[in-house]
Amino acid sequence: MTYRVTTRRIGRDGSLVNFSLVYGLRWQRVGRGYQLDAVLQRIDSDARPEMKRALTMMLQPLVGEEVAYLVAPDGSRIDLVDPDGLWGRVTARIEAVGIEAGRPEAKQLAQLVAALPAADRDRLATADVRALIAPANRAIPVAAEPGGASVSMRHDGTHQTFAKVERDTAGATARPLEIDNLWTVDTATGLVVREQRQSWIVEADGEGRTLVEERIRALEPAS
Numbered sequence: 001m002t003y004r005v006t007t008r009r010i011g012r013d014g015s016l017v018n019f020s021l022v023y024g025l026r027w028q029r030v031g032r033g034y035q036l037d038a039v040l041q042r043i044d045s046d047a048r049p050e051m052k053r054a055l056t057m058m059l060q061p062l063v064g065e066e067v068a069y070l071v072a073p074d075g076s077r078i079d080l081v082d083p084d085g086l087w088g089r090v091t092a093r094i095e096a097v098g099i100e101a102g103r104p105e106a107k108q109l110a111q112l113v114a115a116l117p118a119a120d121r122d123r124l125a126t127a128d129v130r131a132l133i134a135p136a137n138r139a140i141p142v143a144a145e146p147g148g149a150s151v152s153m154r155h156d157g158t159h160q161t162f163a164k165v166e167r168d169t170a171g172a173t174a175r176p177l178e179i180d181n182l183w184t185v186d187t188a189t190g191l192v193v194r195e196q197r198q199s200w201i202v203e204a205d206g207e208g209r210t211l212v213e214e215r216i217r218a219l220e221p222a223s
Helices: 049-056 084-100 104-115 117-131
Strands: 002-010 014-028 033-045 064-071 078-080 150-156 160-171 175-186 193-202 208-222
Touching: 002 117, 014 049, 014 064, 064 117, 064 175, 064 208, 078 117, 084 117
Parallel strands: none
Antiparallel strands: 002 014, 002 208, 014 033, 033 064, 064 078, 150 160, 160 175, 175 193, 193 208
16 A cells, blocks of 8 residues: 655745655564555655755655564554664665765765664654554544643544644744644554644634645555
């Protein structure tokens, strides 16, 4: 199956710029659990080349690299297989490309990746895939939450949709921010088939909102 993660962010000219990470996923049974092999196949964007490079610099070395995960039978845990081996291959690839192309910045990037704390490296490589497994996705609300967040849930056949609205502030002027979250879970498989997160700046009069960022994670049938 194909897994697409699209982020839209407001640019300097006020328009929304799109970035999409396209993953290929393959599942297999391993003992009582599962192994999930994920490959970041490509990064699509309509941004200017220099902006795309700046925002995808850390992820670009992962393109084409197969990343294996072990998933517990109940989906409550998902573990990266051989993380040290993964980052060893990634840093070696960055350095090799840098040497071949005569790009000293590639060596700097390899050093930056190698210097990242293990938890940050893990988050960089696995955040999208970890969000796919509903029982292990701690962001999905299970009940009303403190702090004023509005939470609701509804059923639609084999799908269950969770909604949460959060309120925060954004920018130096502390403008009101509303964050709308939706998760649609396939109850038969425990997979999050679609997740949508929208961040809105609330106008001063409280009557209007402006979308400043949106992220959509969605499973697509294999073509």
